[in-house]
Amino acid sequence: MGTQAGSLLKTFTGLFTRSQNRESHPAKRKPGRLPVYIITGFLGSGKTTCINQILNSTSGERFGVIVNDFGSISIDKELINGTGDQVIALENGCICCSLRNNLSEAVTTLGDSPYGPDILVIEASGVADPAGIISLLENEDLKKRVRIAGVICLMDAEEISSVSWIMSHLVKKQIRSADLLLLNKVDRVSESKKAAIRKEWIPLDMPILETVYAAIPVSLILGISHTGTSDLPSDGEHADHHHHEDHDHGFSTLSWTHNSPIRLSCLQALMKNLPSTVIRAKGIAYSSEFPMQQIIIQVVGKRVSITKGQPWIRENPSTELTFIGVGKTIQIGEITTRLESCLVKPA
Ligand SMILES: Nc1nc2c(ncn2[C@@H]2O[C@H](COP(=O)(O)OP(=O)(O)OP(=O)(O)O)[C@@H](O)[C@H]2O)c(=O)[nH]1
The missing domain is CATH 3.30.1220.10 (CobW-like, C-terminal domain)
Structure with a gap:
């Protein structure tokens, strides 16, 4: 698990301005497999906020985004600061299990699109086990086209201590899958609470940054190296089984429009x-x-x-x-x- 961030603990509070030259960037993809960053983290931890920070950066990279809402309507598509050809929304299920085929299609569609992203960012739903997404991207068909460049897990410093036992199991899986952890919403907690969270939740060897509104320089994200995690199930079917169980027994949704x-x-x-x-x-x-x-x-x-x-x-x-x-x-x-x-x- 290596990253430019090392295990430095630092808080970034700056907000970035929207990319000025996205339209003038030529639609020419860099050679090689398309790098994919997976943004994971429990419900409300700041994943969409993080992706907006990335999209608003002036890094000059051309980002394609896939967002996944567990509910039957896509709220995230409305909340992402991306253009229509840049963002694909998948809703009513989870891309780690029931929407795996849809994720596969979306990766291919965005990768081949005239928009031609240099980098793909996938926002997992807050109840997703990233192992299912990782195993899908590493399967024979997709791994010829894409490579996992990094898995970033956001942790909600304010809420993490309130999660129930069943949810904590999922949160720990999300944390263990990450190459970089962002302890987000540190504006909401005291130093002693941060210390308690680090002690209870964060494996000693994991790189972690403290963030406010998930603000980190994109160069730092692009510097992550993905090494994979040995204790994640690599078999898609095996992972599938567990994810279905988690979702059926753990969470339910209501989507309402008027x-x-x-x-x-x-x-x-x-x-x-x-x-x-x-x-x-x-x-x-x-x-x-x-x-x-x-x-x-x-x-x-x-x-x-x-x-x-x-x-x-x-x-x-x-x-x-x-x-x-x-x-x-x-x-x-x-x-x-x-x-x-x-x-x-x-x-
Ligand atoms: N105070 C504070 N609020 C934050 C911070 N980061 C995000 N938020 C707020 O937290 C709420 C949830 O943020 P999102 O980015 O939508 O979280 P998410 O992980 O994408 O949520 P789901 O996709 O539903 O799981 C929003 O109201 C954000 O503005 C932070 O660092 N500090």
Whole structure:
């Protein structure tokens, strides 16, 4: 496991500006297998934020992105700062198991696309075991075209201590798969909490950086060397079996869309009082208060963030929300009823 970062512990807080010359970059791919970076980490740890940092960098590289939402609607596609030909979204399942074929197709499609990325970045869903993705990319068909250049795992410094036993098993798998760990959201925790996390979660030999909003120089990511991890299952079918089990028994989702405007104050109150089984919610709201622009909803654990996003581009805006919970049910009926009560009814 080697990286330019070594095991340096450092905090980067700078935000990067959007690439200025992406359009003028010629569509010419570098020779050889396409390097792929896998971004993993538990729900809400900052994977999408990390990918936006990469896309906003001025490194001059041409990035293709595959995002995976566990829920049946793709929220991440809306939240990624990439263009349509640059991003493929896979939803309603996990690319480490049920969507493996879709991932394989997406890698091939992006690799062969006229856009011609130099580098592919894959955002795993927060409940993915990266072993399934790694084994897929290393299978006979894909390994002729792509090589795994690095696996980066984001850890949510604020939430990691609250994960249940069943979730901690998955988080440990994500950590063990990584070539570089990012202990993210360190703006939310004290020095003593960081020390406790390092002691409990981080193997001594693992390179780790502390980050705020996943801000690290792209050159550092590109400097990672992927060495693989000996204790990850390499057999795709074997990995598949376990992933299905994890997903069926561990998590459930609710995806909800509606094209009537929704009252933001009501939605905010709802998000602040979700059933305790819900550990992640996110989406875009079409609000009655700000009908001209998207409202970004983010809930990680008990922390709720509601911010203004881009102006609506599509003609028929709608609210699209995904909720992820532990267990077989996340009180879908109750959440749906409460969401419907927030809608502005036609007069
Ligand atoms: N305070 C703080 N918030 C952060 C930081 N990084 C990310 N966030 C916020 O955490 C929330 C979740 O971030 P995402 O990047 O969407 O997380 P994710 O891992 O892609 O989430 P999933 O794909 O749903 O698993 C968003 O509201 C981010 O703005 C950080 O370093 N500090």
